[in-house]
Amino acid sequence: MIIVVRLLLAEPGFGNSKKSGRKFTMPCGQKTNPLPATGVAAALCYYSVIISLLLRAVAIPKKTRDRILAAALELFNERGEARVTTNHIAAYLGISPGNLYYHFRNKNDIVRCIFKQYCAHLTKSFTPATGSASASPALWFHYLDAVFYVMWEFRFFHANLEDILRRDPQLHAQYLEVQRRLEGHLQAQLREFNARKVLAVPEQDIATLAQTLTLMVSCWVSYRRMQLLQPCIIQAVLYEGMVRVLILLKPYFHENKGLELDQVLAHYHALAASPGDPFHK
């Protein structure tokens, strides 16, 4: 993904989205209105298209094994992982339980395979950027869209994280390893933002801030579920979480980046206020 960021930054047409005036498709099919032709808005539109294409590519699994994983992910997200059995998954796909067990030993085995997909997205999306790309607003969109993607596509995981980890020590160990790596990447990225005068985070607070950001992303879904008498996680709720992530960083932004930040915030605020709800349609 980071290569895509760099290619986009080098593309001559980058920043001309206003000319076409077309509507772009956001992740999970959400429509957005065209934005002013700033670098920020253009970056946003391009990322929306890229992520949308990636989602569509992910959405057409062909092999039975892939179909089982896709169906499990869909059911876990819609009904909650704890309430979905291997029999539910087989019935949903119209295959026999025996066929499912040919590919997976049990439900934990399926969860582990989905966790691998989750890790692959994290690894692709959160490798720290260096050089001129690291000072570009395009990178903020890249990260925020990636945060949204993992929060939304794997929302069952964040909604029931402690239970899932507690019953599978092997998965738990892998999760901790990934978290450690991610926090390290995030710290490196914050230092790079500091060096490029995007942010000014005191060195002694970088580790804590990185941890707070990962806490916010990890806990947001379950926190918001607790705030609702009828738990119902919709995309707007996750966009609210992303706005909070940005607000956490806001006091550290250099003044000359304030306008760009305001545009980014306004965009995600609008998405957070959107009534679109493909999860419970």
Place this chain on the structure above:
Amino acid sequence: MIIVVRLLLAEPGFGNSKKSGRKFTMPCGQKTNPLPATGVAAALCYYSVIISLLLRAVAIPKKTRDRILAAALELFNERGEARVTTNHIAAYLGISPGNLYYHFRNKNDIVRCIFKQYCAHLTKSFTPATGSASASPALWFHYLDAVFYVMWEFRFFHANLEDILRRDPQLHAQYLEVQRRLEGHLQAQLREFNARKVLAVPEQDIATLAQTLTLMVSCWVSYRRMQLLQPCIIQAVLYEGMVRVLILLKPYFHENKGLELDQVLAHYHALAASPGDPFHK
């Protein structure tokens, strides 16, 4: 508690802790070394003593009903609420299950009564301060000690919050009401800190910051449990959480409050690094 804060602020000997050089007892019996005789350190020592006395007062229940509640709280905190039954509580106290059921209908009834204690502490401790007290570091210690108290004394609740709320809609509704009230108080306090030039939080970010602070306090225990292969919540872990709460506010502090903040942070950093572990002794 807020009355105690004001009495302490008015007390003539306030700020003379260095003279005596005595060791003060922190909540749950933790010893601390004497600190320099600044107003900040003195405030800290006084609050430690007050909270310690309060804890001791709470720790000597006399009636059977109170003994049941105290035992339940202790067992929930030590073993996890999900693993403790009414029979465990009765056996722990050496009373018959019938005697327990004379006082409480079931475990949920006990949890609700403990929740009332939790609410009472929240209401006492987080009423917004106004006037000169609101610009004093004594107030930060008051709030931070109160945060520690509810996080530590009711850690079972934060460790298993979603489950507990989900199975008891009446408790859930009460929890949401308390959370709303708390966030309102916190917003009012942030505005008061702004007015007193302790903080400079932009008005449009106050609601979000208040929510992020309550999220941090609500989710810290379960987040940290997920970071440990063997879940074991010790006091130091909760002090880590309080340091994170302070770091969230740090970028908003006025420059002339920087030194005081550094002292507060250093104190809680030291507690977070302390090996004291009365929970798993």
